Every structure is written in structure tokens, then in C-alpha cells.
Amino acid sequence: MPELPEVETTLRGLKPHIIGQKIDEVIVRHPKLRWPIPDLKRLEGKKVKDLKRRGKYLLVEFDNGTLILHLGMSGRICVLSEKLPPKKHDHVDIHFANKKYLRFTDPRRFGAVLWADNADKHPLIKEIGPEPLLPSFNGKYLLEKAKGRKVPIKSFVMNSKIVAGVGNIYAVEALFDAGIYPLKPAGKITLPQFNRLVKAIKSVLTKAIKKGGTTLKDFTKSDGEPGYFSFELKAYGREGEKCKRCKSVLKSLRLGNRATVYCGKCQR
DNA sequence: CTTACCGCCTGTCGGC
DNA sequence: TGCCGACAGGCGGTAA
Numbered sequence A: 001m002p003e004l005p006e007v008e009t010t011l012r013g014l015k016p017h018i019i020g021q022k023i024d025e026v027i028v029r030h031p032k033l034r035w036p037i038p039d040l041k042r043l044e045g046k047k048v049k050d051l052k053r054r055g056k057y058l059l060v061e062f063d064n065g066t067l068i069l070h071l072g073m074s075g076r077i078c079v080l081s082e083k084l085p086p087k088k089h090d091h092v093d094i095h096f097a098n099k100k101y102l103r104f105t106d107p108r109r110f111g112a113v114l115w116a117d118n119a120d121k122h123p124l125i126k127e128i129g130p131e132p133l134l135p136s137f138n139g140k141y142l143l144e145k146a147k148g149r150k151v152p153i154k155s156f157v158m159n160s161k162i163v164a165g166v167g168n169i170y171a172v173e174a175l176f177d178a179g180i181y182p183l184k185p186a187g188k189i190t191l192p193q194f195n196r197l198v199k200a201i202k203s204v205l206t207k208a209i210k211k212g213g214t215t216l217k218d219f220t221k222s223d224g225e226p227g228y229f230s231f232e233l234k235a236y237g238r239e240g241e242k243c244k245r246c247k248s249v250l251k252s253l254r255l256g257n258r259a260t261v262y263c264g265k266c267q268r
Numbered sequence B: 001c002t003t004a005c006c007g008c009c010t011g012t013c014g015g016c
Numbered sequence C: 001t002g003c004c005g006a007c008a009g010g011c012g013g014t015a016a
Helices: A004-018 A139-146 A153-157 A168-178 A191-213
Strands: A023-028 A050-054 A057-062 A065-070 A076-080 A090-096 A101-105 A112-116 A251-255 A258-262
Touching: A004 A050, A004 A057, A004 A076, A004 A101, A004 A191, A139 A191, A153 A168, A153 A191, A168 A191, A168 A258
Parallel strands: none
Antiparallel strands: A023 A090, A050 A057, A057 A065, A065 A112, A076 A101, A090 A101, A251 A258
16 A cells, blocks of 8 residues: 555655666556556657656656556555566566666556656646645645535545645544544634644654665565555554553544544544 | 545455 | 455545
């Protein structure tokens, strides 16, 4: 389940291997991910100009457009230098002139590999809200956006139009840290609460990215998995266990079919 | 415009 | 041991 920190870790691991590299050949074995993979012949002979992240999307930039990658739930990308026979879920290989190649793996195929002539205008990218780690994402911004909205705050922060790339795990953790009840209507949250929430989101994402950084040296191993499972979660997955703050038992509810753990005492 | 809900996939896990 | 159904989950799409 790659969340933003894992995508960021993937980006950092990938960058030194692929920037400036010329593509020799692209092999697509299973063209049906979340959307059909377009014809990637257009990449052959092109050089990777830059690699960026927008929310959980990875953007591989070329002089004629951008390859958009999304890892969905189960996607992984690695760079290999020795020829390994493709396994069942290795859907795309991108071979570079330096004999290394990028391999896109995704068992559940919720991920995406797409092309955009202009990524900024692509429908999946253009509506994405501010990056959570930039200063433009702050309490005042959220307060303004939340005016009159009745959606539960958890759904609100998981809405990519409001803020980019905050998934279930980090929404649960940040709301716990900020002491906000997940079902509280977004429009009823005060500026001090939003300030705390923003601080919590930034801090939890930053911590996870730091953790991910320790896995970078193994990036080219085919089994090198960005490690956020080792990241210490205070609420997510701890239903029925004791709150680390007040010792009462953590409760859970389902919101839009998503596991939502919270402390009934600390979160109001 | 806002909100609620569907469904794409497959590995894993609990129950029998 | 093996079969089977339930479940997880990002997130765009669509219905209300």
C-alpha cells in the first residue's frame, strides 16, 4: 500500500538511476491496469529529463511529454541491472541504454501507467490540491476550503482536491495526533484545530519519509520494499488496543468502506 | 456544487 | 488439508 512517503522514497531511489538515461526499449506484458496502458513506443530513443512527484503520482518527464505512474495499492518499481525473468505481475519493463531497466510490478493492478503531452493539463493531475509538505498547505487554507462543508474531516483530508496524497493510514494517524474525531464535519473545525491537524500531517509524513530513506541503499534489489511497516503507528491497525495517550481502548468505525481507528476519549 | 457509494483486482486470512 | 467467502484498499466515476 504505497502512500505518499513510499512514493517519495521510490522517487529518490529511482532518480539517480534514470535521469539522463536514454530508453532503448519498452516491454508491456499486461496492458490492462486501472486504465489501459497507451502505446509506449514513443519513449524509445528518448532521454529521461526529470522525475517528479505530484501527490502519489510519479511523473517521468521527456522533451515530448510525461509518463505518469501510479502505484495503486500494490504497485512497486525497481531498477534492475541483471536480466531477471519476469514474474506473473511484472507488467512493464523500460530498458535503458546503460543496460539497466526499470520494472513496474503490480499484483492487484490498481496502479496506472499513462502518457500526457502536457502533464499539468492532464485530468488526473490538474485538479490535485497543494502538496502537504509545502507551506501553502496550512491551517488557514483548510479553514477556507472547509467553509460550509459537512463531510467528515477524515474524508475531507483524504480528498486529493483538498490536499495531495494523504491516504487512509496517514489520515487516521494525523487525526489521532491532532485529537480530532474523524466524523466531525469539516466545516465545524476551528483554525487552532486545523493548525494542529496540518502540523500532524506534515510531521507524520516527514517521519515516514525519513524511515523510507533508510531503505534506499537497497533500492535496486528486486525485493527491496520501501519499509513503512516498521514505522510506528499510534492508531492505524490498533483497534482494541490501548490509546498511547490516555490508555482507553481504541475504537473503530467504517467510513466509506475504510478502516477508521480512533480514541473516543482523546478525539473530539 | 456536495456527498455517498460503486467497482476495479488478487493475495491473505478465518471458518468449516 | 483444502475450499470458499470476506476483506483490504486508492481513487476516479457516477448517481443522487
